[in-house]
Structures are given as structure tokens and as C-alpha cells.
Amino acid sequence: GAVVSQHPSWVICKSGTSVKIECRSLDFQATTMFWYRQFPKQSLMLMATSNEGSKATYEQGVEKDKFLINHASLTLSTLTVTSAHPEDSSFYICSASPSLAGEQYFGPGTRLTVT
Amino acid sequence: AQSVSQHNHHVILSEAASLELGCNYSYGGTVNLFWYVQYPGQHLQLLLKYFSGDPLVKGIKGFEAEFIKSKFSFNLRKPSVQWSDTAEYFCAVNAGGNKLVFGAGTILRVKS
Numbered sequence: 001g002a003v004v005s006q007h008p009s010w011v012i013c014k015s016g017t018s019v020k021i022e023c024r025s026l027d028f029q030a031t032t033m034f035w036y037r038q039f040p041k042q043s044l045m046l047m048a049t050s051n052e053g054s055k056a057t058y059e060q061g062v063e064k065d066k067f068l069i070n071h072a073s074l075t076l077s078t079l080t081v082t083s084a085h086p087e088d089s090s091f092y093i094c095s096a097s098p099s100l101a102g103e104q105y106f107g108p109g110t111r112l113t114v115t
Numbered sequence: 116a117q118s119v120s121q122h123n124h125h126v127i128l129s130e131a132a133s134l135e136l137g138c139n140y141s142y143g144g145t146v147n148l149f150w151y152v153q154y155p156g157q158h159l160q161l162l163l164k165y166f167s168g169d170p171l172v173k174g175i176k177g178f179e180a181e182f183i184k185s186k187f188s189f190n191l192r193k194p195s196v197q198w199s200d201t202a203e204y205f206c207a208v209n210a211g212g213n214k215l216v217f218g219a220g221t222i223l224r225v226k227s
Contacts, residue, residue, distance in 0.1 A: 002161075032213050043205065043217045044159075093158070102147045102209025106159040 003027055004096050006107035013084055013114055020080045021110045023094030029074035030096035034104060035067070038091045050077050084114040117142045117210045121218035128196050129226050136191040136221050138206030147209040148189040150180055153220075154202045162204070165189065176200070198227040 003026040013019050023033060032051050036044040048069050050056040056069035066088075068080040077096075081088055091111055095104040122137035140146065150162040163174025170182040180191045189206060206218040 034214070043219045046214060049214060095159075097213055102213055102215060103149070103161065103164060104215055105161065106151075108158040 002098070002105040004094065004105050004107040006094055006110050008110060009108060010111040011113070013112070015085055015114055016083055018080055018082045019084055019112060020078055021092055021094075021112075023077045023079070023096070023107055025075045025096040025098075025105070028096070028098045028105075030077075030098060031074070032097045033071055033077035034095045034097070035069060035077075035079050036093045036095065038093055038109070044093060047079075081112065084112070086114045088112065089114045117208055117216045119206055119208050119216050119218035121204075121206055121221050123221050124219065125222050125224070127224045127226065130198055131195045132225075134191070134193040134196045134200070134223070136204055136206075136223070138189045138191065138218055139187050140189070140206075140208045140210075140216075141187065142208065142210045144210060148180070148182060149207040149209070149215065150174065150178070150189075150191050151205045151207060151217075152202045153205070159205065162191070196223075196225050198225045201225045 005024045007022045035047045038044050046059050047062045048056045048058045050069045050071040052071050052074050058064045071077040091109050093109040095106045097104045118141045120139045148165040151159045152162045153159050163172050165172045165182045173179045178193050182189050201224050204221045207215040209215050
């Protein structure tokens with residue numbers, strides 16, 4: 001149980017285009033979903049927290065207009081990287097939490113490369 | 116702000132050796148504590164968690180962790196490691212609001 005999927009697993013896009021990444025909780029309803037960014041040899045950096053049906057809460061330094069998050073249902077959240085630039089190339093990971101206790105289940109991640 | 120400190124970034128052990136990975140956090144209130152593991156090429160998986168009760172918690176694959184409130188610590192242990200335990204281990208703390216704060220991670224390499 002507690003499986004989270006992400007799609008796509010990797011994507012290459014040209015600078016200036018937008019990319020959408022989907023995160024789904026497959027066998028549970030997620031009250032909250034999270035989006036992280038992981039740089040090589042570093043830990044996860046939380047970008048934003050989203051609750052179903054409400055606006056996402058972004059961490060300090062994360063541009064909300066660049067990283068659009070939509071949490072349309074209890075099993076789906078999307079992250080759209082708008083007007084992507086090479087510096088946005090990274091590994092993006094989502095997680096989903098079925099409760100308020102802080103337990104999170106992670107997706108496999110999406111490798112974004114912007115050329 | 117909460118922070119999590121993992122003492123060792125790289126640990127190399129031989130098979131059957133005992134493992135202890137240190138984790139300390141900075142937060143004075145009630146916390147929920149987690150250890151996650153990331154095997155090579157795989158995503159983060161929950162290894163074990165502590166919410167309340169017995170401070171010695173047992174997780175999957177023979178891992179356990181002990182919560183010592185007075186030391187703000189939640190160290191991960193395994194009596195005898197296997198080659199398949201080679202992975203990166205992350206300690207994480209939830210101090211409210213459902214957000215996790217992660218440590219920097221410890222890369223464990225087990226030599227066969």
C-alpha cells in the first residue's frame with residue numbers, strides 16, 4: 001500500500017517552454033501533497049505544500065509564478081514549471097500524506113533537463 | 116526553525132558489522148520522527164517512524180531506532196548489515212504543519 005506515482009519519469013525540454021509533472025497517490029487519499037527538489041549529492045529541498053482544493057503554500061525563495069501547483073483532487077497534484085530555463089534542470093520529487101501526522105510517501109521522481 | 120543533523124555523510128562497513136547512524140534535531144516541542152531509505156536508483160521509502168509511546172521503534176528489514184528526548188536524538192541501528200543495505204539514509208522530523216525537515220543524508224556502503 002501507500003504507492004505514489006509520478007509522470008513523466010524524465011523529460012527534456014527547450015528553454016522557454018513549460019513542463020507539467022503529475023503526482024498521483026494510487027491507493028490512498030492524500031490530504032496533503034508536497035513537491036521537493038533534489039540537487040545532486042544533496043538532500044531534498046521542500047518547494048511547496050498543497051492541500052486539495054486550496055492554494056499551495058510555497059517555501060521562501062520559491063517563485064510561485066514559475067512553479068505552478070494544482071491539487072485538483074485527493075489523489076492528484078501537478079507541478080508546472082513555466083518558462084523553464086537550464087537552471088531549472090533538476091530532480092523533482094513529490095510526496096503524499098494520508099494524515100496530519102507528517103508521514104509522507106514519496107514518488108519516484110522526475111528528472112527535468114532544460115536545454 | 117527546525118533543523119536535523121546527521122553526523123556522518125559517508126559510512127563504509129563490512130557485511131555483518133553493526134550499524135548506528137546518528138540523527139539529532141533542534142526543536143523543543145512534540146515531534147514525529149522518521150527514517151527514510153533511498154536504495155540506488157530507487158525512490159525514498161519509509162524505514163520506520165516514531166509518533167509516541169515506546170521510544171524504541173522497529174522498522175522494516177531489521178532496522179530499529181531509539182528516540183532519546185533528552186538528547187534530541189533518533190539514531191538508527193541495525194545489528195548486522197548486509198550488502199543489500201547499501202543506500203542513502205535520511206532522518207526527518209515533523210514538528211507540526213505536516214512538513215518534514217530532512218537531514219543531509221548518510222550514504223552507507225556495505226562491502227561484501
